[in-house]
Amino acid sequence: MSTLLPHGAAVALGVACHLGYFNKGEHHLYGVRYLQALFAASLTLGVILASIGGQPISDVLKEVTKFIAFFLAGLYASLLLYRIVFSPLNRFPGPFAARISNFWFSSRLSKHNAFQKVLDLHNEYGEFLRIGSNDLSIVHPEAVELIYGFGSPCRKAAFYDLMLPRVSLHTTRSRIVHNTQRRIWSTAFGDKALHGYEQRINAHQDRFLAHITSAGGRVNVARSFNFYSFDVMGDLAFGESFDMLTHSEDHWVIKLLNRGIGPLGYHFPMWFFRMMVAVPRLADEWWQFINYCTQKVGERIAKGTSTPDIMSALLKPYDGAKPIGTDLRMLEGDAQLIIVAGSDTTAATMTNIIYEITRHPSHISKLRKELASVNASICPNTIQHRQIQHLDHLNGVIYETLRLHPPVPTAQPRVTPPEGLTIGGVFIPGETTVWSPQYVLGRSNKVYNNAESFIPERWYSKPELIKERSAFAPFSTGSYGCIGRPLALLSIRTLLAKLLLTYDFAFAPGETGRGIEEDSQEHFTLAPGDLHIAFTKRADGDK
Structure with a gap:
């Protein structure tokens, strides 16, 4: 009887902790503290037993270990019973193991291809998919507007706390902070600012074309476009290019970034991710990248706001004062x-x-004809964004690519309001984490006719091929929509036009596109697999 009472009390305490605390609210920020508290409680219990019982240290350690084991058994038994039997999400279809833990989904992502796994699961289970203990993936045509659109009652989920205490316009979960910061950011993407960026982007595009030519015809464009885009954003963010096109290799900090974001490809629960990055040496690359950004911000603050770039717009509200x-x-x-x-x-x-x-x-032929319709003598050196930004087929090709290959393919998680949310006549309980993956929606025949086919015309001359326009949100939508969308489209339109006018291109010998179809990865954003293209300079490409 003397041992049954404390062990029973330990089990009861574990159950009470789950029902009264862990089953309510968010706890992902406190994983390390919970471990510290458990250690402190164990130490305290050991000291008490040793002082009042006069038992040998070995016996005290055994008793403390048993008590903690029974406590954890009660805690996790209650948690599992709730998730398997009593959770209001049990009526939604999905793998049984997904009810138990979000680690089930993580365990399926050794290739970092969450977008493909989610597509396969939706094909098996339908529009409403339980993909975690408190997570639903929803691909009903109405879902995007209701979850992400203006007026949506949903709020950002725990995922966005991955960088705390650092936050950004994208990761802040406070609507007030977001709205304030968005007004500041908007000055960096007005027409005047974009015109200034275009001149600087042109210089990087010239270097990109020179890079293609110097490669001798065969180019892994997945890698080369990465060089280009990081050079551009380094310039526009800090006034300094990474010079990756010049050296034809990744800058050291980009290598750190690529290694550091690897864990994001597993969609780990946020409490686990934050514990991982808190372990010394386990996430060195992640912290080195963050420290690099911290250093560059300090350098940029010291330079002031005279250089017209994105960071100068963010610094202007401080009017010369040093942010702290x-x-x-x-x-x-x-x-x-x-x-x-x-x-x-x-x-x-x-x-x-x-x-x-x-x-x-x-x-390709259709795009070139459309570009020629703007100006019969149009050439790479004279292209201006204002000339081509409204071209139907150019935009159709871009949007159709974004539909089939969205840059953020799956999780942009939100949490439903306490009163719940109804989507397509289906009630979603309150405080449920929900997401509506663009990759799956882009291939849904309930959203698009001939969904698997590449048909750019659906965006201008064949609107009947789109059943639910609001489901298309590659830059997200609503108040959290991507503020950098105009800059991204400017860069994409002008670079694509210059490539079309400068080169003929085809798959390089031996290239089948397999890298795109099978080797693309997701680390929140999409990372395409290798794609080798053979470029041949066009006779009139030097104009």
């Missing part, structure tokens, strides 16, 4: 956002555009 505290952390987070989001999305989209039009060469 949360303001400084926000700038550091924004620097990371500019580099990662601005670079990855442009590089991925350009790679996939080349993949699609090379597979469907009739669109």
